[in-house]
Amino acid sequence: MEGMYPLGVIAASILAFLLLLGIHGRWGKGRKATGKRDSGAVAAGFGGADVIVVGAGVTGSALACALGKDGRRVHVIERDLAEPDTIVGEVLQPGGCLNLLELGLEDCVDEIDAQRVLGYVLTKNGRSAKLSIPLEKYHVDVAARSFHHGRFIQRLREKAASLSSVQLKQGTVTSLIKEDGIVKGVVYKTKSGKESKAFAPLTVVCDGCFSNLRHTLCSSKVDVPSYFVGLLLKDFQLPFPNHVHFILEDPSIVLFYSISSTETRCLVVVPGQKVPSIANGEMENYLKTIVAPQVPTELRDAFVAAIDKGNIRTMPCKSMPADAHLTPGVLLMGDAFNMRHPLTGGGMTVGLSDVIVLRDLLRPLHDLHDAAALCKYLESFYILRKPVASTMNMLADAFYKLFSASPDEARKEIGQAYFDCLSLGVRGLRGSARLISAAAGIVLPLMKAEGVRQTFFPATFPAYYRAPPAQLKQ
Numbered sequence: 512m513e514g515m516y517p518l519g520v521i522a523a524s525i526l527a528f529l530l531l532l533g534i535h536g537r538w539g540k541g542r543k544a545t546g547k548r549d550s551g552a553v554a555a556g557f558g559g560a561d562v563i564v565v566g567a568g569v570t571g572s573a574l575a576c577a578l579g580k581d582g583r584r585v586h587v588i589e590r591d592l593a594e595p596d597t598i599v600g601e602v603l604q605p606g607g608c609l610n611l612l613e614l615g616l617e618d619c620v621d622e623i624d625a626q627r628v629l630g631y632v633l634t635k636n637g638r639s640a641k642l643s644i645p646l647e648k649y650h651v652d653v654a655a656r657s658f659h660h661g662r663f664i665q666r667l668r669e670k671a672a673s674l675s676s677v678q679l680k681q682g683t684v685t686s687l688i689k690e691d692g693i694v695k696g697v698v699y700k701t702k703s704g705k706e707s708k709a710f711a712p713l714t715v716v717c718d719g720c721f722s723n724l725r726h727t728l729c730s731s732k733v734d735v736p737s738y739f740v741g742l743l744l745k746d747f748q749l750p751f752p753n754h755v756h757f758i759l760e761d762p763s764i765v766l767f768y769s770i771s772s773t774e775t776r777c778l779v780v781v782p783g784q785k786v787p788s789i790a791n792g793e794m795e796n797y798l799k800t801i802v803a804p805q806v807p808t809e810l811r812d813a814f815v816a817a818i819d820k821g822n823i824r825t826m827p828c829k830s831m832p833a834d835a836h837l838t839p840g841v842l843l844m845g846d847a848f849n850m851r852h853p854l855t856g857g858g859m860t861v862g863l864s865d866v867i868v869l870r871d872l873l874r875p876l877h878d879l880h881d882a883a884a885l886c887k888y889l890e891s892f893y894i895l896r897k898p899v900a901s902t903m904n905m906l907a908d909a910f911y912k913l914f915s916a917s918p919d920e921a922r923k924e925i926g927q928a929y930f931d932c933l934s935l936g937v938r939g940l941r942g943s944a945r946l947i948s949a950a951a952g953i954v955l956p957l958m959k960a961e962g963v964r965q966t967f968f969p970a971t972f973p974a975y976y977r978a979p980p981a982q983l984k985q
């Protein structure tokens with residue numbers, strides 16, 4: 512690539528680290544599916560279900576498949592069963608693909624015109640670094656995939672619905688049913704508007720980033736540091752096919768990746784808590800006058816053509832540490848529970864990893880009606896997921912903070928330093944105290960929010976030892 516930037520290796524190495532985490536950031540690698548339940552052994556649930564899953568996005572659908580395959584009777588209630596049309600969740604990292612494999616759902620990326628992602632191209636100040644995903648040691652195809660999110664979700668939903676133990680219904684859950692401090696089920700509105708109730712010893716809330724149920728279950732603060740603005744480019748070939756292109760500029764980071772054989776998604780990060788208005792043309796103006804000049808020439812014409820075509824869409828980039836209250840009978844999962852900046856595309860991988868943790872954790876527990884025992888297992892879930900999920904969260908938020916626009920000169924210098932590792936040596940000690948202090952300013956609050964003890968020393972919690980032995984680190 513023109514102007515290939517050898518000193519951008521450090522920036523690439525952060526991303527490589529993320530990718531490796533993406534690959535390794537999962538539970539159950541190399542573990543055999545032990546303790547498979549036979550469906551006859553499952554205790555009868557309230558109203559016939561063992562588990563109610565609220566929301567059939569990636570987390571809820573995968574969870575329904577995982578628990579349904581283990582013989583649990585699962586009742587999934589999803590607000591809208593039509594194919595989602597969205598700009599979120601279009602790149603599944605290699606770790607997410609491995610998680611799909613572990614769940615037996617790897618064919619959900621087939622037949623949707625998904626594109627293999629073989630690496631990443633980072634461009635800063637007109638110079639680029641190309642990074643390949645190290646896939647050689649895997650005997651199966653775990654290349655990341657990019658696709659239409661809605662098509663992937665429909666495949667997962669079809670899989671769930673095909674299991675005789677899973678019932679997938681359209682309905683909107685409006686509240687949780689609580690008795691004596693224990694969640695016993697949910698109230699929901701059916702498609703026809705009729706109010707109905709469903710009961711089960713365990714309810715898993717996976718209603719996504721706009722969750723209206725989580726406020727009673729956690730006290731996490733949602734941070735919205737920026738927005739993603741989405742454009743669609745038709746019949747355009749990226750300079751490096753099968754690579755996600757990151758343009759790391761100030762004030763906007765821009766991403767390009769294919770979502771089908773004929774379509775390329777462009778996402779522009781707009782920092783701040785407010786985006787320019789699309790309706791009055793401010794957004795078009797922002798994209799054309801501020802962002803377009805920083806887009807490499809080989810991508811610029813297609814970028815401007817996509818703006819002219821319209822259909823500009825926005826989504827808030829939310830970040831929220833996991834901080835659920837332990838409530839008997841209920842669990843929060845997916846974006847409803849925990850979010851990180853979407854720049855590194857880790858959300859679906861974390862959701863799938865959590866599904867594996869919960870599936871394996873519940874396997875020895877045949878009777879979910881034992882509320883006290885179940886509650887202890889739920890407590891273990893929150894501890895056991897921490898090392899993987901928190902590490903991915905911290906890296907995603909740190910990567911965003913490092914490369915996003917900042918008035919802080921020291922932070923800008925760190926971002927540049929990752930592209931120019933020698934500059935640290937050249938500048939010597941003069942600025943290093945400032946850089947270390949700025950780096951600490953990024954990482955320490957993230958570590959604090961995630962919980963240092965849970966993330967780095969999970970074995971100091973008694974709940975850690977409640978996991979099946981295979982889940983404990985050797």
Ligand SMILES: Cc1cc2nc3c(=O)[nH]c(=O)nc-3n(C[C@H](O)[C@H](O)[C@H](O)COP(=O)(O)OP(=O)(O)OC[C@H]3O[C@@H](n4cnc5c(N)ncnc54)[C@H](O)[C@@H]3O)c2cc1C
Pocket residue numbers: 565566567568569570571588589590591598599600601602603604682683684685717718719720722723739826827828829844845846847853855856857858859860862
């Ligand atoms: C702009 C953007 C880009 C992103 N890009 C990526 C990416 O490339 N890769 C990646 O891995 N992650 C990405 N993410 C994150 C990823 O999209 C999420 O982590 C993931 O979709 C979360 O899945 P979920 O199942 O928890 O929630 P969702 O996918 O939001 O699913 C929630 C489901 O619950 C349903 N629901 C909501 N309320 C109710 C209710 N009351 N009753 C019944 N059903 C209800 C909804 O209809 C929906 O189907 C991105 C996020 C954003 C914001």
